[in-house]
Amino acid sequence: xxxxxxxxxxxxxxxxxxxxxxxxxxxxxxxxxxxxxxxxxxxxxxxxxxxxxxxxxxxxxxxxxxxxxxxxxxxxxxxxxxxxxxxxxxxxxxxxxxxxxxxxxxxxxxxxxxxxxxxxxxxxxxxxxxxxxxxxxxxxxxxxxxxxxxxxxxxxxxxxxxxxxxxxxxxxxxxxxxxxxxxxxxxxxxxxxxxxxxxxxxxxxxxxxxxxxxxxxxxxxxxxxxxxxxxxxxxxxxxxxxxxxxxxxxxxxxxxxxxxxxxxxxxxxxxxxxxxxxxxxxxxxxxxxxxxxxxxxxxxxxxxxxxxxxxxxxxxxxxxxxxxxxxxxxxxxxxxxxxxxxxxxxxxxxxxxxxxxxxxxxxxxxxxxxxxxxxxxxxxxxxxxxxxxxxxxxxxxxxxxxxxxxxxxxxxxxxxxxxxxxxxxxxxxxxxxxxxxxxxxxxxxxxxxxxxxxxxxxxxxxxxxxxxxxxxxxxxxxxxxxxxxxxxxxxxxxxxxxxxxxxxxxxxxxxxxxxxxxxxxxxxxxxxxxxxxxxxxxxxxxxxxxxxxxxxxxxxxxxxxxxxxxxxxxxxxxxxxxxxxxxxxxxxxxxxxxxxxxxxxxxxxxxxxxxxxxxxxxxxxxxxxxxxxxxxxxxxxxxxxxxxxxxxxxxxxxxxxxxxxxxxxxxxxxxxxxxxxx
Numbered sequence: 001x002x003x004x005x006x007x008x009x010x011x012x013x014x015x016x017x018x019x020x021x022x023x024x025x026x027x028x029x030x031x032x033x034x035x036x037x038x039x040x041x042x043x044x045x046x047x048x049x050x051x052x053x054x055x056x057x058x059x060x061x062x063x064x065x066x067x068x069x070x071x072x073x074x075x076x077x078x079x080x081x082x083x084x085x086x087x088x089x090x091x092x093x094x095x096x097x098x099x100x101x102x103x104x105x106x107x108x109x110x111x112x113x114x115x116x117x118x119x120x121x122x123x124x125x126x127x128x129x130x131x132x133x134x135x136x137x138x139x140x141x142x143x144x145x146x147x148x149x150x151x152x153x154x155x156x157x158x159x160x161x162x163x164x165x166x167x168x169x170x171x172x173x174x175x176x177x178x179x180x181x182x183x184x185x186x187x188x189x190x191x192x193x194x195x196x197x198x199x200x201x202x203x204x205x206x207x208x209x210x211x212x213x214x215x216x217x218x219x220x221x222x223x224x225x226x227x228x229x230x231x232x233x234x235x236x237x238x239x240x241x242x243x244x245x246x247x248x249x250x251x252x253x254x255x256x257x258x259x260x261x262x263x264x265x266x267x268x269x270x271x272x273x274x275x276x277x278x279x280x281x282x283x284x285x286x287x288x289x290x291x292x293x294x295x296x297x298x299x300x301x302x303x304x305x306x307x308x309x310x311x312x313x314x315x316x317x318x319x320x321x322x323x324x325x326x327x328x329x330x331x332x333x334x335x336x337x338x339x340x341x342x343x344x345x346x347x348x349x350x351x352x353x354x355x356x357x358x359x360x361x362x363x364x365x366x367x368x369x370x371x372x373x374x375x376x377x378x379x380x381x382x383x384x385x386x387x388x389x390x391x392x393x394x395x396x397x398x399x400x401x402x403x404x405x406x407x408x409x410x411x412x413x414x415x416x417x418x419x420x421x422x423x424x425x426x427x428x429x430x431x432x433x434x435x436x437x438x439x440x441x442x443x444x445x446x447x448x449x450x451x452x453x454x455x456x457x458x459x460x461x462x463x464x465x466x467x468x469x470x471x472x473x474x475x476x477x478x479x480x481x482x483x484x485x486x487x488x489x490x491x492x493x494x495x496x497x498x499x500x501x502x503x504x505x506x507x508x509x510x511x512x513x514x515x516x517x518x519x520x521x522x523x524x525x526x527x528x529x530x531x532x533x534x535x536x537x538x539x540x541x542x543x544x545x546x547x548x549x550x551x552x553x554x555x556x557x558x559x560x561x562x563x564x565x566x567x568x569x570x571x572x573x574x575x576x577x578x579x580x581x582x583x584x585x586x587x588x589x590x591x592x593x594x595x596x597x598x599x600x601x602x603x604x605x606x607x608x609x610x611x612x613x614x615x616x617x618x619x620x621x622x623x624x625x626x627x628x629x630x631x632x633x634x635x636x637x638x639x640x641x642x643x644x645x646x647x648x649x650x651x652x653x654x655x656x657x658x659x660x661x662x663x664x665x666x667x668x669x670x671x672x673x674x675x676x677x678x
Contacts, residue, residue: 007225010045010295011037012283013080015254018072019277020288021093021100023268028094028102031252031264032157033073034277035188039155039221039228039247044077044302047232049150051306052082055110058335058429059313061150062113062129066122066166067157067186068103069266075100078111080291080299082306085110087289106427106455114427115455118447120163121420123183126154127169128424130181130242131398131409132431135378138404140331145320147313147331151236154183158196161185161204165447168417173242174212177400181242182235186221188251194262205246214243221247254281334376334430337458337514343373344508350500356526359564360464362500363522364389366507367434367462371395371407374511378425379434379460380409382418388436388464388522415441419448426457432511434460438470439479439521442486452517453491459517460510466496466521467619468654469565474644483563484623486519487592493518495591497541498548498567499530502590505541509594525647527565530588541588544595545606549574551583558665559607560586561628562617566656570617573661584665585611589628613668619656632672634664 014037022028033040049061065074072093079085085099092098099109103117113129116122130152137148160166173181185204189196205215216231218224228247235243252264255277263269269277275285284290321328333340346369350362371377371392378398385391385408396406411418418435425433435445442449442463452459468478486494493513495506503522510518530548540546549571550556558577562570567588574584587606589595595603607614607628614633616625622635629635638654651657 006294006298007041009292010298011041012281013291013295014040014073014076015281016274016278016283017076017079017090017289017291019269019274021072021075021090023271023274024091024288025094026268028072028268029069029266030072030269031190031258032067032070032186032188033076034255034264035222035249035251035253036070036073036155036186038223038225039184040073040077042225042228042232043153044081045299046229047236048153049309050111050302051310052111052303053307054310055083057310057313059147059150059310062126062152062428064114064122064126064129064152064154065104065116066126066154066160067119068116068122070155070157071100071102071104074104074112075109078109080296081302082300083111087291091289114424115451118451119157119159120166120169121423121448121451123154123156123160123166124169124417124420124448125424125427126152126181126183127173127178128421128433129428130173130178131176131421132425132428132433133180134176134178135398135405135407136430139375140327142320142324145316145323147317147320150180152181154181156183156185158187158189158191158200161202162200165416165420168414169420170208170213171211172412172414172417172421174208175400177212177240178242179239182238182245183242184245184247186249187246188249190251190260190262190265192262192266204244208244212241214238214241215246216243217246217248219248221249222253256280330375331430337429339511340373343370343511346370346372347504347508349504350529352529352531354529356528357500358524358526359497359500359503359522360389360524362503363462363507363520364391366504368393370507370511374432376430377432377434377511378407378409379422379436380411381436382411382415382441383413384437385410387438388462390434390436390462411435415444416448419445419452422459423448423452423455423457426452426459427455432458432460434462436462436464438465438477439463439482440465440477442479442482442519449486449492449517449519450489453489456491456515457517458514461517461519462522463519464522465524466564467523468638468642468650468656469523469525469619469647471525471647471650472644475641478642479620480638480641481621481623483521483618484621487624491516493591493593494521495519496521496564497590498562498564498588499527501529501538502541502588505538506590509542509591521564523565525565528568530568530571541590542594543598543602544591544593545587545589547585547606548588549586551578551585554583556583556585556611558582558584558613558615558669559611560584560615560617560661560665561589561607561625562586563589564618566617566619569656569658570661572658573617573665576658576662577665582666582669613665613672615661615665615668617656617661619651619654632668634668636661636664
């Protein structure tokens with residue numbers, strides 16, 4: 001009875017830490033933490049393997065709170081079990097500079113594995129983590145020496161399972177039979193607008209069984225600890241497929257007037273209602289943020305338990321190191337995120353004499369050269385690998401019944417899910433993931449790309465068919481606004497290489513970048529390999545922008561700035577201008593973000609402030625180019641949707657030609673001489 005009473009008071013501690021923190025912040029979501037407190041208590045005190053003193057220990061189970069609005073549930077558990085998160089941190093919930101933001105943020109709060117909040121993404125991250133752990137297990141585990149054996153545990157809500165990204169990822173998880181993945185679904189049947197009867201009548205159990213999941217149910221997640229424990233044990237013992245545990249709860253459990261209502265979902269309960277809830281559950285009304293000492297001692301048993309678990313794993317790893325020293329070194333290198341020595345030695349250089357080549361095809365040659373030296377590089381496409389040219393030759397396939405160790409992933413037609421899965425793979429560690437599709441379909445991936453940038457995930461996006469050069473497929477497949485839109489996203493490198501050699505540089509930049517995602521936009525059509533030789537250009541391209549061609553005999557009268565396939569258009573325009581006695585400088589700008597990181601002196605050396613006559617050239621929206629061309633410059637671009645026709649005709653009709661660039665440059669110079677815009 002004493003232990004039962006301790007468990008009950010521990011659960012109420014979780015409930016009211018959450019309710020008090022939301023009330024103090026005057027915003028937040030108290031109802032879900034109050035409902036899920038029993039499940040969280042059992043998971044964190046009996047079943048999850050973690051070490052509060054070392055949150056990044058590689059052998060830990062991964063816990064993902066997909067319903068990130070319930071962040072106070074996670075923060076309460078982290079504080080109570082001994083992570084570096086104080087009671088004062090909980091009291092500062094949702095405040096400026098706080099370590100407890102409104103939704104969990106990875107690398108901001110110790111113990112938070114992924115950044116969640118946009119619903120469905122966390123479940124997708126969990127699928128990615130499960131896929132990464134399987135890949136690593138296949139690569140490193142040996143009979144009697146299993147160093148990869150952890151579980152991936154996700155907590156989901158009604159909202160998570162309504163989102164399309166969750167369906168995409170759950171479908172793929174079932175297909176791959178990811179048996180170390182367990183998702184708990186909080187079936188409280190309440191969303192912000194009210195009952196889920198307004199919009200959601202899915203038979204969730206049947207849906208997930210159809211996906212290939214094992215499905216369990218707990219009828220009373222509020223008080224039935226024995227039922228919850230039995231479900232957890234069954235789920236954690238599953239060896240054949242992922243498991244969904246449907247847990248029926250009452251949102252705002254214990255609140256006399258707001259339990260099972262939308263009022264408990266997204267706003268504080270109110271001081272009076274919290275007092276009534278505490279009285280209802282036999283909890284002292286004051287003080288707030290109460291953590292009884294015996295309850296804290298009980299939770300803090302996790303510290304010694306975690307130390308023992310990590311020590312056991314490290315002893316296992318020591319035996320592994322003795323048996324397989326080279327593999328052990330590779331494991332540690334990959335987990336730390338370091339690249340192998342000499343990893344870039346085989347990257348090819350491309351000669352102009354070789355003729356024109358599409359940058360998507362050049363990318364494949366570079367990808368395979370890197371993959372030969374970097375075994376943790378793995379990825380695939382949303383059913384477009386032959387078109388995006390992203391197959392690792394002889395890399396094997398990641399399939400449930402294929403030989404182990406395959407590095408080519410098949411995401412199916414699931415761009416949104418692919419993006420979330422890539423983030424989970426990156427956050428898991430030990431894998432450098434890439435994902436490919438047509439550039440136009442970055443629209444489907446945008447929420448995941450944004451979270452990768454926010455979190456600093458080391459993800460590489462290989463996005464091909466990057467302009468109206470797609471041609472006959474027409475405006476539905478021709479990206480126009482995408483470069484401008486994605487350049488607006490903080491912490492995302494958007495690289496649009498001008499030829500095969502800049503493509504090689506783009507891959508080097510992506511591989512070396514560890515604190516954020518990189519997007520490489522590539523052509524479908526063949527484009528020329530540009531002079532001068534690669535040795536001259538590599539450093540400049542790595543700096544984001546550089547002078548590619550300079551007018552002979554003095555200062556340029558006009559600057560021509562371009563990216564991607566339009567760099568060759570700018571070069572041709574420069575020759576037309578030279579024939580008329582107008583000196584120009586052609587600047588290739590493959591990565592604006594990287595260029596902005598350079599010192600001011602370098603930026604001024606590439607774009608001299610005294611040369612105000614500037615023309616940008618890019619087969620996309622001109623939005624944003626004003627940053628570089630200024631008020632007296634002009635942009636040659638496309639500020640409308642494209643058209644269905646052969647690529648050359650589309651470029652010509654939309655004015656992306658050397659002649660159009662020449663004429664625009666001359667008009668800019670004429671305006672400057674006439675004082676227009678001065």
